Amino acid sequence: MSNRLVELLKCLNDSEIEYILVGGMAAVLHGAPVSTYDLDIVHRRTDDNIERLLTLLKTLDARYRGQPAGRILSPSSTALAGNGHNNLMTALGPLDVLCELTLGLGYDELLPFTEQITGDSLTIPVLSLKKLIEIKAATGRAKDLIMIPILMKLDK
Numbered sequence: 001m002s003n004r005l006v007e008l009l010k011c012l013n014d015s016e017i018e019y020i021l022v023g024g025m026a027a028v029l030h031g032a033p034v035s036t037y038d039l040d041i042v043h044r045r046t047d048d049n050i051e052r053l054l055t056l057l058k059t060l061d062a063r064y065r066g067q068p069a070g071r072i073l074s075p076s077s078t079a080l081a082g083n084g085h086n087n088l089m090t091a092l093g094p095l096d097v098l099c100e101l102t103l104g105l106g107y108d109e110l111l112p113f114t115e116q117i118t119g120d121s122l123t124i125p126v127l128s129l130k131k132l133i134e135i136k137a138a139t140g141r142a143k144d145l146i147m148i149p150i151l152m153k154l155d156k
Contacts, residue, residue: 006120008039008060008092013122015056018044020107020114021126022098022135027147029117030129031154034147038094043080044107045099050080053097060090102139129155 005025012019021029023040043053057075064073065087075086075097083104086097100106113131116123127135133151136144 004093009122015052017053018049020110021124026126026132029126032150040096042098042107042110045081050077062088062090065089101135
């Protein structure tokens, strides 16, 4: 895991953001021999948590990725309270703040399938391997489907 992504996780923890790590980095923490260059999180969409997250994102100069040249959009509390995906670039690297995963799974629905993984002096809430496999299968996206055999090998 790159130092910048570790620093980004530390910032989330230090800011007391309620989140669950999902996606490629969750696979890496479960032992998958893959590379990823961003963090994907699902956050709890309570007013207090959104306010803490928005404060952190402002500190990290977060901006939406993929905007037309010269257009800079910052996340808002409305966007973070919604159902969509917020694909951001921060001073510490890419961070995808996902309100919900496929199938309408938000923080509260995923929490029972979360485990704590400790590494690099951090304790990180990570989506369980079984749930990660289930969600990747449900998306049907090619990049997720090719990960399933790797993840299933780890699940034994």
